[in-house]
Amino acid sequence: MTNDAPSSIKPGVLVGTLVSDVFHKAKLEARALPAVNCVGSNSMNAALEAAAAVNSPVIIQFSNGGAGFNAGKGIGLSANDASTVGAIAAAQHVHTLAEAYGARVILHTDHAARPLLGWIDGLLDASEAKYQSTGRPLFSSHMLDLSEEPIEQNLDTCCQYLERMAAIDMTLEIELGITGGEEDGVNNADAAPEDLYSTPDEIAYAYGRLLEISPNFTIAAAFGNVHGVYRPGNVKLTPTILRDAQAHVADRFSTASQKPVNFVFHGGSGSSAAEIREAIGYGVVKMNIDTDLQWAFWSGIRDYESEWHDHLQTQIGNPEGQDSPNKKQYDPRTWLRCGEVAFSNRLRQAFEELNCVDFFAES
Numbered sequence: 001m002t003n004d005a006p007s008s009i010k011p012g013v014l015v016g017t018l019v020s021d022v023f024h025k026a027k028l029e030a031r032a033l034p035a036v037n038c039v040g041s042n043s044m045n046a047a048l049e050a051a052a053a054v055n056s057p058v059i060i061q062f063s064n065g066g067a068g069f070n071a072g073k074g075i076g077l078s079a080n081d082a083s084t085v086g087a088i089a090a091a092q093h094v095h096t097l098a099e100a101y102g103a104r105v106i107l108h109t110d111h112a113a114r115p116l117l118g119w120i121d122g123l124l125d126a127s128e129a130k131y132q133s134t135g136r137p138l139f140s141s142h143m144l145d146l147s148e149e150p151i152e153q154n155l156d157t158c159c160q161y162l163e164r165m166a167a168i169d170m171t172l173e174i175e176l177g178i179t180g181g182e183e184d185g186v187n188n189a190d191a192a193p194e195d196l197y198s199t200p201d202e203i204a205y206a207y208g209r210l211l212e213i214s215p216n217f218t219i220a221a222a223f224g225n226v227h228g229v230y231r232p233g234n235v236k237l238t239p240t241i242l243r244d245a246q247a248h249v250a251d252r253f254s255t256a257s258q259k260p261v262n263f264v265f266h267g268g269s270g271s272s273a274a275e276i277r278e279a280i281g282y283g284v285v286k287m288n289i290d291t292d293l294q295w296a297f298w299s300g301i302r303d304y305e306s307e308w309h310d311h312l313q314t315q316i317g318n319p320e321g322q323d324s325p326n327k328k329q330y331d332p333r334t335w336l337r338c339g340e341v342a343f344s345n346r347l348r349q350a351f352e353e354l355n356c357v358d359f360f361a362e363s
Helices: 017-028 041-054 064-071 079-101 114-134 151-166 200-211 240-253 273-281 291-307 332-353
Strands: 033-037 058-062 104-109 141-144 171-176 181-183 186-188 217-221 263-265 284-289 316-318 321-325
Touching: 017 104, 017 284, 033 041, 033 332, 041 058, 041 079, 041 104, 041 291, 041 332, 058 064, 058 079, 064 079, 064 114, 079 104, 079 114, 104 114, 114 141, 114 151, 141 151, 151 171, 151 200, 171 200, 200 217, 200 240, 217 240, 263 273, 273 284, 284 291, 284 332, 291 332
Parallel strands: 033 058, 033 284, 058 104, 104 141, 141 171, 171 217, 217 263, 263 284
Antiparallel strands: 181 186, 316 321
């Protein structure tokens, strides 16, 4: 890969206008950044490895549950406190290693409904403290998912948080409509069908209110997308909702761009390549990747176990001899690395599918 990134977009964690610049370039060139849910150093390192290999920015994000898992299930804190310290520790890990990998990272948190706003508050406290000492926040962005609430209430809260975040060069992601299926303990499998599709008026309303505060926001609009894993054809996507919303917003606000909204695609598993490309063409700049990467990590370990099965039954004794040791085979560094490689390879496939390989090469 070439390495033609602008000098201002150096390896490390991107914040403020650099995030906006990346999203602008992505939308202009019909690209989307994969957003990778990570739960520990293995998935974080694999994401950094893949991003550096394809010369593209990556979004590394943490759900509340994933952040808590990173802190350790035996930490002895309340769930919210564990998720707060786990996310802060994960962010520091990425800050420490991103430059060494040569990776450019947008550091993000995933769905936070109203009961999890205390988690976001704790992370914003950490970002404000870091901003005061370094001029840079700890995270690039956070997502609030208040999509099950009335839209006015949703936006009232989102605007309050955007005001706080804009003061420290952060970007806000919001959700309109409901993403179906289940993820990280949030189950919308029984959502009413009409709630899975946002309207252009709803999107324009959100765009107008947020723009009064800051241009640094993205919108996860619902167009039939669902969390989880499904066979192609079982997910009824309607990407034209995004196309129509872009035209509506551009007309209502007389924007210079015909695609003024930075859209986010949640729940992409089971979507066809054509549907994904169509959504990107309508202004999707970020697509969440979780289920398929979880499967890839497990597959890497499963394949390793299958290859070395006879060496993994006892500490000593294998087909080479009853006194032959098996330490090299059961060393966690060996089989965890197999998971990392499979994870990283699947993520590189996602970069290709999202037209995001060699992001910084001359177009």
